[in-house]
Amino acid sequence: MISQTAEYALRAMVFLAENPEGAHPVSRIAQHTQVPAGYLSKVLQNLVKAKLVVSQRGLKGGFRLGRPAAELSLLDIVNGVSPIERITACPLGLAHHSSRLCALHHRLDEAIGSFEGCFRTTTLADLLEGQGTFTPPA
Amino acid sequence: MISQTAEYALRAMVFLAENPEGAHPVSRIAQHTQVPAGYLSKVLQNLVKAKLVVSQRGLKGGFRLGRPAAELSLLDIVNGVSPIERITACPLGLAHHSSRLCALHHRLDEAIGSFEGCFRTTTLADLLEGQGTFTPPA
DNA sequence: TGGAATTTGGACATCAAGATCTGATTCTCG
DNA sequence: CGAGAATCAGATCTTGATGTCCAAATTCCA
Numbered sequence: 001m002i003s004q005t006a007e008y009a010l011r012a013m014v015f016l017a018e019n020p021e022g023a024h025p026v027s028r029i030a031q032h033t034q035v036p037a038g039y040l041s042k043v044l045q046n047l048v049k050a051k052l053v054v055s056q057r058g059l060k061g062g063f064r065l066g067r068p069a070a071e072l073s074l075l076d077i078v079n080g081v082s083p084i085e086r087i088t089a090c091p092l093g094l095a096h097h098s099s100r101l102c103a104l105h106h107r108l109d110e111a112i113g114s115f116e117g118c119f120r121t122t123t124l125a126d127l128l129e130g131q132g133t134f135t136p137p138a
Numbered sequence: 139m140i141s142q143t144a145e146y147a148l149r150a151m152v153f154l155a156e157n158p159e160g161a162h163p164v165s166r167i168a169q170h171t172q173v174p175a176g177y178l179s180k181v182l183q184n185l186v187k188a189k190l191v192v193s194q195r196g197l198k199g200g201f202r203l204g205r206p207a208a209e210l211s212l213l214d215i216v217n218g219v220s221p222i223e224r225i226t227a228c229p230l231g232l233a234h235h236s237s238r239l240c241a242l243h244h245r246l247d248e249a250i251g252s253f254e255g256c257f258r259t260t261t262l263a264d265l266l267e268g269q270g271t272f273t274p275p276a
Numbered sequence: 277t278g279g280a281a282t283t284t285g286g287a288c289a290t291c292a293a294g295a296t297c298t299g300a301t302t303c304t305c306g
Numbered sequence: 307c308g309a310g311a312a313t314c315a316g317a318t319c320t321t322g323a324t325g326t327c328c329a330a331a332t333t334c335c336a
Binding site: 161186196199 | 281285286
C-alpha cells in the first residue's frame with residue numbers, strides 16, 4: 001500500500017518530532033524506530049534533500065526536524081521520499097478505447113485522492129497530542 | 139499506489155463485464171486492454187483461482203466473468219490478485235515503544251481503510267452504467 | 277473416430293526496481 | 307589532530323513484472 005521507504009521515513013519523523021531537543025544520529029533513530037540503520041541513512045538523506053529535516057555533521061551532529069511538527073503533514077513526508085502519484089491522464093492510449101476504462105481510472109483516482117487526503121490533513125503534531133488515545137496492545 | 143498486477147486485473151475485468159457474451163481468449167483481452175499478453179495470462183489464472191472469472195480451454199474457449207457484474211466489487215478484484223493489507227497489529231515490537239508510533243499506524247490504517255472503502259462500494263456494473271459521465275480527453 | 281487447430285495451465289528464465297549493506301570520504305567539534 | 311557523524315558511491319539481495327515453451331484440454335472437421 002505504501003512503500004517501505006515511506007514507512008521508515010514516517011517512523012523517523014515521528015521520532016524526531018517526539019524528541020525536538022538536539023540532533024539525533026542515525027544509529028539512535030534506527031534503534032528507536034526498528035529500521036535497518038544502513039537503509040535509514042539513505043532515507044534520511046532524501047528527507048534532507050526534501051528540506052524536511054536538517055542535518056549536521058561531526059561530533060554532536062545528527063538530524064532534527066526542518067520545520068515545526070505542526071507544519072509537517074504526513075503527506076509532505078511521504079511525497080518527500082516516494083511521491084503518491086495521482087492518475088491525471090488515462091493510462092491507456094487515448095480516444096479509441098471505450099469510456100468505461102476511463103470510468104475505472106476515474107474511480108481509481110478518487111480512491112487515491114481519498115487516501116492522500118488522510119495524509120494531507122494529519123500533521124506530526126496531531127500524532128503527538130493524540131498520545132494515550134490509542135493504547136498499544138499489551 | 140496499486141500494483142501493476144491489480145491494474146491489469148481491473149482492466150481485464152472491465153473488458154469482460156463490457157462483453158458478457160461468449161468467452162474471450164487472452165489475446166483478445168490483451169489487445170483491448172493494452173496489457174502484455176504473457177503476463178495477463180498469469181493474472182487471469184489468479185483470477186480463475188479466486189473464482190472471479192471462469193475459463194474454458196480449447197477452440198472457442200477463453201475467459202468470462204464468474205459472477206454478474208453487479209456482484210463484483212473492485213475490492214474483490216484487487217484482493218483476488220494482490221490483497222490490500224490492513225494494519226492490524228503494530229509493525230514494531232510491542233509495548234516498549236512510545237504510543238505515538240501506534241498513533242501513526244492508526245492513522246495509516248485509517249487511510250488504507252478509506253482507500254479500501256472506495257473499492258468496496260464500486261462494482262463493475264457501476265462502471266458500466268456510468269458510461270458517458272466521464273468523457274475521455276480529446 | 278481421430279487428428280489438427282486453438283486455447284488454457286504451469287514451469288522456468290529474464291529483467292528492472294526497490295531494499296539492504298559496506299566502505300571510503302568529507303565535515304565538524306573538542 | 308582525532309573521534310564521531312553525515313555523505314556518497316557501489317555491491318548485493320529480493321521481489322514484482324515480463325517473456326518463452328511445452329503439456330493438457332476442447333472443439334471442429336474430414
